[in-house]
Amino acid sequence: MILFDKVSxxxxxxxxxxxxxxxxxxxxxxxxxxxxxxxxxxxxxxLLMREEEPTKGKIFLDGVEVTAMRKNQLHHMRRxxxxxxxxxxxxxxxxxxxxxxxxxxxxxxxxxxxxEDVPQVLEIIGLAGKKDSFxxxxxxxxxxxxxxxxxxxxxxxxILADEPTGNLDPVNTKEVIKLLLKINDLGTTVILSSHDxxxxxxxxxxxxxxxxxxxxxxxxxxxxxx
Amino acid sequence: MFTINLKRVFKTGYKNFHRNDxxxxxTVLIMVxxxxxxxxxxxxxxxxxxxxxxxxxxxxxxxxFKPEAPEAGIFDVKKEVEALPQVADIKYISKEDALVQFKExxxxxxxxxxxxxxxxxxPLEAALNIRAKTPESYAAIGDFLAKKNYPLVDKINxxxxxxxxxxxxxxLGTIKGWGAFTLFILAFLAVLxxxxxxxxxxxxxxxxxxxxxxxxxxxxxVRGPFMVTGVIxxxxxxxxxxxxxxxxxxxxxxxLSFLVPQFNLFSYFIGxxxxxxxxxxxxxxALGLSSSLIAIRKYLRV
Ligand SMILES: Nc1ncnc2c1ncn2[C@@H]1O[C@H](COP(=O)(O)OP(=O)(O)OP(=O)(O)O)[C@@H](O)[C@H]1O
Ligand SMILES: [Mg+2]
Numbered sequence: 001m002i003l004f005d006k007v008s009x010x011x012x013x014x015x016x017x018x019x020x021x022x023x024x025x026x027x028x029x030x031x032x033x034x035x036x037x038x039x040x041x042x043x044x045x046x047l048l049m050r051e052e053e054p055t056k057g058k059i060f061l062d063g064v065e066v067t068a069m070r071k072n073q074l075h076h077m078r079r080x081x082x083x084x085x086x087x088x089x090x091x092x093x094x095x096x097x098x099x100x101x102x103x104x105x106x107x108x109x110x111x112x113x114x115x116e117d118v119p120q121v122l123e124i125i126g127l128a129g130k131k132d133s134f135x136x137x138x139x140x141x142x143x144x145x146x147x148x149x150x151x152x153x154x155x156x157x158x159i160l161a162d163e164p165t166g167n168l169d170p171v172n173t174k175e176v177i178k179l180l181l182k183i184n185d186l187g188t189t190v191i192l193s194s195h196d197x198x199x200x201x202x203x204x205x206x207x208x209x210x211x212x213x214x215x216x217x218x219x220x221x222x223x224x225x226x
Numbered sequence: 227m228f229t230i231n232l233k234r235v236f237k238t239g240y241k242n243f244h245r246n247d248x249x250x251x252x253t254v255l256i257m258v259x260x261x262x263x264x265x266x267x268x269x270x271x272x273x274x275x276x277x278x279x280x281x282x283x284x285x286x287x288x289x290x291f292k293p294e295a296p297e298a299g300i301f302d303v304k305k306e307v308e309a310l311p312q313v314a315d316i317k318y319i320s321k322e323d324a325l326v327q328f329k330e331x332x333x334x335x336x337x338x339x340x341x342x343x344x345x346x347x348x349p350l351e352a353a354l355n356i357r358a359k360t361p362e363s364y365a366a367i368g369d370f371l372a373k374k375n376y377p378l379v380d381k382i383n384x385x386x387x388x389x390x391x392x393x394x395x396x397x398l399g400t401i402k403g404w405g406a407f408t409l410f411i412l413a414f415l416a417v418l419x420x421x422x423x424x425x426x427x428x429x430x431x432x433x434x435x436x437x438x439x440x441x442x443x444x445x446x447x448v449r450g451p452f453m454v455t456g457v458i459x460x461x462x463x464x465x466x467x468x469x470x471x472x473x474x475x476x477x478x479x480x481x482l483s484f485l486v487p488q489f490n491l492f493s494y495f496i497g498x499x500x501x502x503x504x505x506x507x508x509x510x511x512a513l514g515l516s517s518s519l520i521a522i523r524k525y526l527r528v
Contacts, residue, residue, distance in 0.1 A: 051440060072445040079442035089437050106443035108231050150441070 001026055002048065002158070002189070007057030009043050009213075017043040019213040020057070025191065027062075027157075030184045032200050033193045034224045035210035041193035042086055044210070045160045048191075049081050050074055079107050082151035086162040086193075088143045090135040096122065096146050097131040103150045117153060124179070125149045126172075140167035148176055158189040165199055173199060200224040231447055239454025242427040250459065253416075253423045257463030257513055258470070260412045261506050265471055267405045268502065269491060273482065274398045276489040281394065287356040287367060288383040293321075295352065295378040303376055304354055310370060312363035317355040324350040351380055413513060420459055420517035424452055428525045435526070449522050456518025460510030467510075468503050471495060 002025040009018040017040040025031050033041050046052040047059060050066060059066045066077060090099050097118055104114045122128045125145045135143055144167045151159060161180060165173040177199060184190045194200055200207060200223070207222025208215060243250050289307075291300050300318065308316050319327070325348050332338045342349075358364045368384055428435070438448050472495075479492035495502065 049440065075439070075442045075444045075447075078440065081442075083440065085440075089433075089440070091434055091437060093434075102437075103441040105234055106438045106441050106447065108444070108447070110230055154442070 001060075001062060002191075003060040004044070004047075005058045005060065007047060007054045007059060009040070009047060009052065010055045017213055018047070018054075021210075021213070021215055023208060023215060023218070025189065027189055028184070028187055030181065030190045030203070030205040031192070032203060032205065032207045032222075032224070033191060033210060034195060034197075034200055034207055036195055038212075039195075039210040040213040041195075041210055042162050045083070045162050045191065045193060049078055049083060049160065079154065080157045082154060082156035082159050084144075084147045084151040084159070084161045084164040086166065088135075088147040090143060090146055090150075092135050095132050095134055096127055096138070099135070099146055100150045100153050103153050107154050109154070121149045121153050126175070141169060141172055144168060145172070145176070148179070152179075152183065156188065158191070159183060161190065161192045163194055164192065165194065165196065177203065197224045231444075232450075235447060235450035236454050238451035239458060242424075242431075242451060242455040243458045245430070246423060246427060249423045249426065253420045253459050254463045254466065256412070256416045256419050257459060257510060258467045260409065260416045260513065261463055261467035261510060262470075263405065263409045263412055264509055265467060265502065265506065267402070267409060268505065269475070269494070270401065270405065272494055272498075273486060273489050273491070274402075277486055278394065278398070280486075280488060285358075285364065287358075287364060287371070289354040289356065289371065290351040290380045290383065291353065291378050292380045293351060295380075297352070299378045300352055300354065303378065306374070307354065307356060307367070307370070310367060312358050312360075312366050313356060314359040315357040319353045319355060321348050321350055321352045324353060416513055417517045417520070420456060420514055421521050423459075424455055424518045424521040425525055427455060428452060428521060449526055452518050452522055452526065453515060456514035456516075456521075457511055458514070459517070460512070460514030461507070462510075463514070464503070464506040464510035468499075468506050471502070 002023075004021050004023040007018055007021045008016075010016045021040075021044065023044075033044060035041055043052065047054050048061070048066065050069065054067055058068070061077060061080075064077075069077060091102065094102060100118050100121060101114050104117065109117075119128065119131070122131055125148055127142065127145055127149065130138065130142060133142075135146070138146070144164065148161075148164055151161070159180065164180070165176055168176060173196075180190050180192065181203070192203075204221055206218070206220050207224055209217040209222075209224065289303070297320070304316055304318060307313060328350055329339065329342070356367060358367055364384070368382075371379075371382055435448055475492045475495040479490055482489060482491050
């Protein structure tokens, strides 16, 4: 279970990203966090994995206070979370294969496991043919799919998907959403951030709407009306 | 899992070393310089020790007796001095022995030999030659002789080489002091250069490091490679310095032997190679590791 307890994030005086947000997400839930650009969606996800520190409030993951964790213990928590970054965060000097394998290496997985799992995930994500390409040789959508592959590769308990379909065509968008739903069915908590009403409304799960850093609605089987 | 991570840490550490070819080279070079000065100091100490030992073996006290002193009286003195715990060796030189020695010493000097012959009588005095167990114990023996003030004794020639030894010791001390100072400055420079190289490696890898953290790499998995890089610098420098000392000592040895025949630099180096190489390794690794630790502390707050 994930709990945001009265969390605020103030980057600077004129950049208040989150205001007193309280949010509870159960295990195995599929939650869409929606809102217009700058509403604070990415910030919410960054706080959960301690990429950023909250200005106020506490965040709990399965009863453990994430915001109080010692820095040298963070990796245990982060290994449970797979993140699809909005800006992909691919390593430019590594190939598609290496970028995905890298996440497994960092998590301390065996070479044999890596050799087995990476091609499988690349196959699922439709990038098997591009495994030796470098990020600069890929289209935006292809890069995004590499980011998806890397987030899934360690079979995390939680997936944070920050605009995972922002650069995808309708067909690929459908594929990725279908994949996330399937992973969710298998028992993974998914938090999806998006400002694409079509995508959200096609899912038909819980929707949390952020506006200027505040939660303005939170509904099961919600809709996102712009 | 631990060993597989260790393997990866070493691989990345090696890559860092490899990636910045020129910078790594410069870093290793200045470390080699430090190790050279360190090695030079070790050799210098060994050489100085040999020279000092040489001198020390030549110190003695010579007690000269009045010409009329009977041999029995001299032997009494000898017995008393011999009983001192500080005395290693005492030798009686009769008037005749002294004359033989004197003639032998001045073999080539006709003038002296002629005037000696003219004198007819043996003008030399019988003497006791005293050697102490350690250079420091000469003072005690001297004190003893002064206190006894034997009537048969004409004069006492104290510590013939004492002053030379003291002066030489002082010079050695100064040279070692400057050597240590140079070593210190160079070591500081080396740490600075290595630190900078590793800082650059951290900077080049900052994106990778950031992502590593976010996908759940452990603390040491991120830091380890840079420590490995530092250690590699030290190892390569130690290896290079040790190898280079082979031809160097071989070339210098004959020239040094000319000055100090008892000391062969090359044999000394070969004879002490294991200790020497160990010292180079320890010093090199200490330099490299401390550089990387400083860089990590400053720039890699994981
Ligand atoms: N590092 C930062 N420093 C200062 N301000 C920031 C920083 N990151 C985000 N912000 C600000 O915080 C607010 C929320 O940003 P955030 O990235 O969370 O929005 P978002 O909902 O993800 O938007 P988008 O849909 O465009 O991705 C924005 O006003 C943004 O300018
Ligand atoms: Mg965002």
